[in-house]
Amino acid sequence: MDITKYTPLYTKLDEEYQVLYTHNFTEGWFSRSYVGDWGILPQEAWYLDYLDSGKLSQVSLELIKCGRKPRPYYTQVIDLSKTEEELHHDLRKSYKSLVNKNPIISVMSDIEPIRKLHVKMYGGETRSKETWFVQQKMIWAKELFALMQVRFPNINRPDLCEPEAGGLFYYNEHICYYGVGCSVEGVGSHALIWRAILHAKKLGCRWFDMGQQVFDGSEKDVNISKFKRGFGGETRVYLEFEKDKE
Numbered sequence: 320m321d322i323t324k325y326t327p328l329y330t331k332l333d334e335e336y337q338v339l340y341t342h343n344f345t346e347g348w349f350s351r352s353y354v355g356d357w358g359i360l361p362q363e364a365w366y367l368d369y370l371d372s373g374k375l376s377q378v379s380l381e382l383i384k385c386g387r388k389p390r391p392y393y394t395q396v397i398d399l400s401k402t403e404e405e406l407h408h409d410l411r412k413s414y415k416s417l418v419n420k421n422p423i424i425s426v427m428s429d430i431e432p433i434r435k436l437h438v439k440m441y442g443g444e445t446r447s448k449e450t451w452f453v454q455q456k457m458i459w460a461k462e463l464f465a466l467m468q469v470r471f472p473n474i475n476r477p478d479l480c481e482p483e484a485g486g487l488f489y490y491n492e493h494i495c496y497y498g499v500g501c502s503v504e505g506v507g508s509h510a511l512i513w514r515a516i517l518h519a520k521k522l523g524c525r526w527f528d529m530g531q532q533v534f535d536g537s538e539k540d541v542n543i544s545k546f547k548r549g550f551g552g553e554t555r556v557y558l559e560f561e562k563d564k565e
Contacts, residue, residue, distance in 0.1 A: 325369040326528070327491040330462055336453040340446060366560040367392060375558070382560050392559035393532040395544075397552035399495075399520040406516060409551030418513035422483070426518065427465040430455045433485035433501075436467075440501045454487060463489050463498070464518065468511045484511045488519065494526040495519035497547075512550060527552070 323329065368379045368389070379389065397406070410418065427433065434451045438444055457463035468484040484502035488495055497515070502508045519527050529547040532554055533540045548554070 323491055324493045325371075327462060327489040327494060327496055330457075330460075332453055332457050332460060332462060333489075336450055336457075339450045339453060368558040368560075370557055379558060379560070387560050389558040389560050392557045393534070393554055394557065395529040395532050395547050395550075395552050396555050397516060397527040397529065397550060399516070399524055399527055403517060403520070406520075406551065410513070411549035411551075414509050414513075414549050417507060417509040420510060422468050422510050423470065423480075424466055424468045424511055424514045427467050427485075428458065430458060430465055430487075432467055432482055433465055433487065436482045436485050436503075437499070437501050440503065457489070462491070463487055464515075464522075466511055466515055466518070468502075468506075468508075484508045486511050486515060488515050490519055490522060490524055492523055492525075494528055495522070495524040496528045497530050516550065 366378055366382060368376050370376075375383075383389075397409075399406075401409070407415065407418075430451055434448075454463055458465060464487075466486050466488070467482055469480040469482050471480050482503075483506045484500070486500040486508065487498045489498050490496070495515070497512065500508050500511070502511070516527050529550060529552065532544045532547065534544065535541065
């Protein structure tokens with residue numbers, strides 16, 4: 320199975336990012352679901368089966384034979400073959416006025432302004448600058464695009480702007496994946512995500528993956544999932560083999 324058809328996350332640069340982010344690459348533990356054959360013991364692997372053509376992959380079959388038990392993994396996927404009008408129609412009613420405000424949003428070639436906004440909103444560095452530089456290289460390699468939303472508080476100083484929201488989106492010719500987003504308090508990211516959906520469509524992506532969906536558990540995670548579903552699309556189910564707990 321060509322995994323790149325289902326996710327843009329598994330590239331050489333993504334491997335480099337994971338090494339820096341987790342400091343645990345050789346043990347098979349990732350911040351995202353892992354696909355691949357790296358000589359990892361079956362009980363150590365964290366694997367996500369995209370159920371190509373509705374069938375279990377050979378990796379899943381082997382893991383099940385080893386006694387591993389998968390669980391459903393839900394994600395929200397938007398069909399980018401639809402027209403912009405159709406995509407707008409699929410938005411949650413309360414979102415439509417928010418995306419229609421048309422704030423100033425730009426595609427960024429430099430990731431640094433988004434990094435600084437992220438640090439500001441989270442009260443400090445949550446990961447190393449090296450991981451951000453790898454994502455900068457992903458922009459150069461056309462594996463990721465970055466969006467920044469700004470405002471100009473002083474109309475007499477157009478050279479001064481204040482970042483309001485930012486986002487990073489992984490992509491290839493098949494699919495775009497919503498990776499990271501942040502915004503200042505009181506400013507939603509609805510318009511920025513909507514612009515990302517349209518930009519991914521312009522780049523020729525077939526699908527836009529909003530990310531994991533959860534329906535129970537922490538109120539925060541449930542609300543984030545509900546927020547993501549407001550952009551339309553359909554909920555799909557995959558199979559996830561989690562790393563065995565020690």
